[in-house]
Amino acid sequence: xxxxxxxxxxxxxxxxxxxxxxxxxxxxxxxxxxxxxxxxxxxxxxxxxxxxxxxxxxxxxxxxxxxxxxxxxxxxxxxxxxxxxxxxxxxxxxxxxxxxxxxxxxxxxxxxxxxxxxxxxxxxxxxxxxxxxxxxxxxxxxxxxxxxxxxxxxxxxxxxxxxxxxxxxxxxxxxxxxxxxxxxxxxxxxxxxxxxxxxxxxxxxxxxxxxxxxxxxxxxxxxxxxxxxxxxxxxxxxxxxxxxxxxxxxxxxxxxxxxxxxxxxxxxxxxxxxxxxxxxxxxxxxxxxxxxxxxxxxxxxxxxxxxxxxxxxxxxxxxxxxxxxxxxxxxxxxxxxxxxxxxxxxxxxxxxxxxxxxxxxxxxxxxxxxxxxxxxxxxxxxxxxxxxxxxxxxxxxxxxxxxxxxxxxxxxxxxxxxxxxxxxxxxxxxxxxxxxxxxxxxxxxxxxxxxxxxxxxxxxxxxxxxxxxxxxxxxxxxxxxxxxxxxxxxxxxxxxxxxxxxxxxxxxxxxxxxxxxxxxxxxxxxxxxxxxxxxxxxxxxxxxxxxxxxxxxxxxxxxxxxxxxxxxxxxxxxxxxxxxxxxxxxxxxxxxxxxxxxxxxxxxxxxxxxxxx
Amino acid sequence: xxxxxxxxxxxxxxxxxxxxxxxxxxxxxxxxxxxxxxxxxxxxxxxxxxxxxxxxxxxxxxxxxxxxxxxxxxxxxxxxxxxxxxxxxxxxxxxxxxxxxxxxxxxxxxxxxxxxxxxxxxxxxxxxxxxxxxxxxxxxxxxxxxxxxxxxxxxxxxxxxxxxxxxxxxxxxxxxxxxxxxxxxxxxxxxxxxxxxxxxxxxxxxxxxxxxxxxxxxxxxxxxxxxxxxxxxxxxxxxxxxxxxxxxxxxxxxxxxxxxx
Numbered sequence: 001x002x003x004x005x006x007x008x009x010x011x012x013x014x015x016x017x018x019x020x021x022x023x024x025x026x027x028x029x030x031x032x033x034x035x036x037x038x039x040x041x042x043x044x045x046x047x048x049x050x051x052x053x054x055x056x057x058x059x060x061x062x063x064x065x066x067x068x069x070x071x072x073x074x075x076x077x078x079x080x081x082x083x084x085x086x087x088x089x090x091x092x093x094x095x096x097x098x099x100x101x102x103x104x105x106x107x108x109x110x111x112x113x114x115x116x117x118x119x120x121x122x123x124x125x126x127x128x129x130x131x132x133x134x135x136x137x138x139x140x141x142x143x144x145x146x147x148x149x150x151x152x153x154x155x156x157x158x159x160x161x162x163x164x165x166x167x168x169x170x171x172x173x174x175x176x177x178x179x180x181x182x183x184x185x186x187x188x189x190x191x192x193x194x195x196x197x198x199x200x201x202x203x204x205x206x207x208x209x210x211x212x213x214x215x216x217x218x219x220x221x222x223x224x225x226x227x228x229x230x231x232x233x234x235x236x237x238x239x240x241x242x243x244x245x246x247x248x249x250x251x252x253x254x255x256x257x258x259x260x261x262x263x264x265x266x267x268x269x270x271x272x273x274x275x276x277x278x279x280x281x282x283x284x285x286x287x288x289x290x291x292x293x294x295x296x297x298x299x300x301x302x303x304x305x306x307x308x309x310x311x312x313x314x315x316x317x318x319x320x321x322x323x324x325x326x327x328x329x330x331x332x333x334x335x336x337x338x339x340x341x342x343x344x345x346x347x348x349x350x351x352x353x354x355x356x357x358x359x360x361x362x363x364x365x366x367x368x369x370x371x372x373x374x375x376x377x378x379x380x381x382x383x384x385x386x387x388x389x390x391x392x393x394x395x396x397x398x399x400x401x402x403x404x405x406x407x408x409x410x411x412x413x414x415x416x417x418x419x420x421x422x423x424x425x426x427x428x429x430x431x432x433x434x435x436x437x438x439x440x441x442x443x444x445x446x447x448x449x450x451x452x453x454x455x456x457x458x459x460x461x462x463x464x465x466x467x468x469x470x471x472x473x474x475x476x477x478x479x480x481x482x483x484x485x486x487x488x489x490x491x492x493x494x495x496x497x498x499x500x501x502x503x504x505x506x507x508x509x510x511x512x513x514x515x516x517x518x519x520x521x522x523x524x525x526x527x528x529x530x531x532x533x534x535x536x537x538x539x540x541x542x543x544x545x546x547x548x549x550x551x552x553x554x555x556x557x558x559x560x561x562x563x564x565x566x567x568x569x570x571x572x573x574x575x576x577x578x579x580x581x582x583x584x585x586x587x588x589x590x591x592x593x594x595x596x597x598x599x600x601x602x603x604x605x606x607x608x609x610x611x612x613x
Numbered sequence: 614x615x616x617x618x619x620x621x622x623x624x625x626x627x628x629x630x631x632x633x634x635x636x637x638x639x640x641x642x643x644x645x646x647x648x649x650x651x652x653x654x655x656x657x658x659x660x661x662x663x664x665x666x667x668x669x670x671x672x673x674x675x676x677x678x679x680x681x682x683x684x685x686x687x688x689x690x691x692x693x694x695x696x697x698x699x700x701x702x703x704x705x706x707x708x709x710x711x712x713x714x715x716x717x718x719x720x721x722x723x724x725x726x727x728x729x730x731x732x733x734x735x736x737x738x739x740x741x742x743x744x745x746x747x748x749x750x751x752x753x754x755x756x757x758x759x760x761x762x763x764x765x766x767x768x769x770x771x772x773x774x775x776x777x778x779x780x781x782x783x784x785x786x787x788x789x790x791x792x793x794x795x796x797x798x799x800x801x802x803x804x805x806x807x808x809x810x811x812x813x814x815x816x817x818x819x820x821x822x823x824x825x826x827x828x829x830x831x832x833x834x835x836x837x838x839x840x841x842x843x844x845x846x847x848x849x850x851x852x853x854x855x856x857x858x859x860x861x862x863x864x865x866x867x868x869x870x871x872x873x874x
Contacts, residue, residue, distance in 0.1 A: 441690055441718040449680035452708050459755035459802035467759045475766050
């Protein structure tokens, strides 16, 4: 502490108007006020106004209540010139420094100051300063002039330096964001850092909050003592489950510069010797009470907690087949933006849907992530027609009203015109799609139900057997009748066959009688009749169906010799011819008669031998 | 004389059947249709109640309907009572074993139960025969048998009375086949009848049931079954069933935990 104070005094001496002329003329004029955020009552601090041009007539705000100006302004000018690749840029700035002291505790605002640059007036920002009380416990090391009351020991009590884990909220809902800050409180200078071991955040989604790279030490009054503080780590946490979740303690080793109690005489006077003390600081464990989200979740709830607005847009509602449509869902607001799952959209089944692209533009705030989440769906309708995309629902748990809210997009109706076939052929290949397997039960059976008797069955019943017995009985009767008939028929044929010879002989006897009486026509008629009748009986062919041809064919089938058949044919021809011939000798008739008897006899023999075979 | 008496018997039978049918349809109109209406609007509990009423009413008359069982099964399924749904689908299937809808819904419901039992290997031919037998129910098979018997008689006539050789040949083979069909169809018809008369399968209805080594509450537990599993009942002893599950394991279960299909 003493060193810092020495440096400050040295600086004050050095700032004795070091004026450098600046040639450059910047278009932009910046005029900024800066002061520490927290000061201790009765202690000096600096208020600095920085201007990047040369100005004049700096006027402080008229109302500076709560502060007393001890010294100032001291003006310092800095100039820097840079040459990069032969191009020279230069910057200059002027800073006006006042040294103030606060009289009372409280929070004060120093209003904007004004300055004139080239005739124009610029005003600075206003600065808020918190003034804290002096320490209650008088401590030697807080003031530069106070002599140390310590003895020779160079130790560090847990009150001198510690790390607190500060949570922004203790009692929260699942998925509600809150911050944990690990803040170092120290009354000594930190000279070195050892092993750093922050606790694991189990059960949380963690977002690191970026801290400024070189932050100034702030002064904070804690438990009646003023400490220099610095934030070591700040994280935004989203609890992923409900219940009491404990953040365990972390452990950080630090080396502090602690007065040893020995004094040495030096040029500047009597000084205390500082020694380095290594100490492990353990953070306090923190228990967070996480409430579960209420049970009446809407169906479309996908875990969004916070405060959001929903902005769905569609690129076009009238398109042609195979031309893409972009559906953009923008969720804006504060909450667990990154953890929100994409709302479900039921696209028509023959739209080709690509995986959505999700773009998170978020800033980390102490309440959660705020910004926008942009979900873009690219869909390509493959076939023409009218389609509708049902209203897309986005629901979230509103932390301010502690209730679920449902936001809905309009229902989009899309008209798809016939696409350019050449384009379709060029850009898409035919891909066969599997028809989905049915994955639900089928619908009710509609219509009159059929009824089955529980204990009575057709099979085995009396009627059932009748269905077999009656047709079978009928069939057997039919068969018996048929057999008898067939038997009788067979007998008749046999008889006729057997008697054919006798009948023929009888007929020929008649012919013989006509021959003796020289009745030529009757003779031939009788011979013909005898022959045809014989064939009819023998071959079982009705008389009317007999002809020269089928007799010949049938005879040869029965195995009658070819020469005999010819003889028969000759006889038939002769008879037919002689019937109409004018005259015929008796001996020719005799001859024909003998020939016929002989042929029939021969045939009888042949048929007998064939039958025996 | 004989044919005449059969004829009169037939007409009596037919008319009584017709009367039956008319009276039944008049009664079922209110119950079944109201149940269907309740199902359509999503009031499955009400639908179940109404269908159960229809079933009970017809059972008291000694009749069952596969469609009513199937619809009742659907209502149970939608209401989340899978075991009851399976029981009713099984009952429907017993009455109409060839129905594809019933089979599909039963299979779908079976995927929702807890027990997964690997069926012990059965000979493919017996599976094949069983699946053929399940094409028709008893009455359908018996009608099929009669038709094939008539075909057989026709072919016999063709064989005996025809003079043409090709007709004789075809009649012989077709007739032989028809005779075989008649015999097989009769076997199937009687089998189906027996399946319905002696119902030897059941569905586990309690959420969890422990299967014991003997019909005694203090005996050792062999395995556990859950609601919806089909078991074959091999025997009974007082208040216990001896059951066998698809993988061949046998054990005893209290009667009240099982519902006979």
